[in-house]
Amino acid sequence: MTRTKPNDTSRNAELDHEQVHDQPNAAILPAELLQPGEVIILLLKPSLWYLILAPLRTLLMIVLLSYALFYLCDYTSLPLSKHDILIAGGGFFGLRVFWQFLNWLSRIYVLTDQRIIRVKGVFQVQIVEAPLKKLQHTQMTFLVRERLFGLGSIHFFTAGTDYPEASWVMINHPLETHQQIIKTMNKYR
DSSP, X not given: XXXXXXXXXXXXXXXXXXXXXXXXXXXXXXXGGSOTTOOEEEXXXXXXXXXXXXXXXXXXXXXXXXXXXXXXXXXXXXXXOHHHXXXXXXXXXXXXXXXXXXXXXXXXXXXXSSEEEEEEOSXXXXXXXXXXXXXXXXXXXXXXXXXXXXXXXXXEEETTOSSOSEEEEEEESHHHHHHHHHHHHHHHO
């Protein structure tokens, strides 16, 4: 996804496969985050698989606990019926996925001609930005659960840090996205 200003023809001419077009997702980015004249190169959100894959351990525990309680109903005198267990398990599962949906809605990954930005947080919003000039390297990770669905994560490091300044997790087409990030870093640094 790309978006550049229509009057910025010198930059547009240098971008080989990128097209100038308006991006409907740009509305999800608060305008105050951009500096005057800053051009959005990429505007991404995590894959929708993030809703299930990020809380996978918790969801599996809910399913296993519900199954165990459901099975124990036949052999013990639990004060719950099988119907109650199914409703409670389904309710907890649904609540956890709903919370992850809210988390997904709050996540925005932005690459501009000047910096990378990551916005996340439902109640406590966290905005991390790093100028392209200070980025030293990137790292890509592909967890097994991500690889199964063609997803990956990109981590950004600045000088003197052993931990990433920002991470874009569970994004679609991570290799192509990473290539575009590297191209942008080389072009605008």
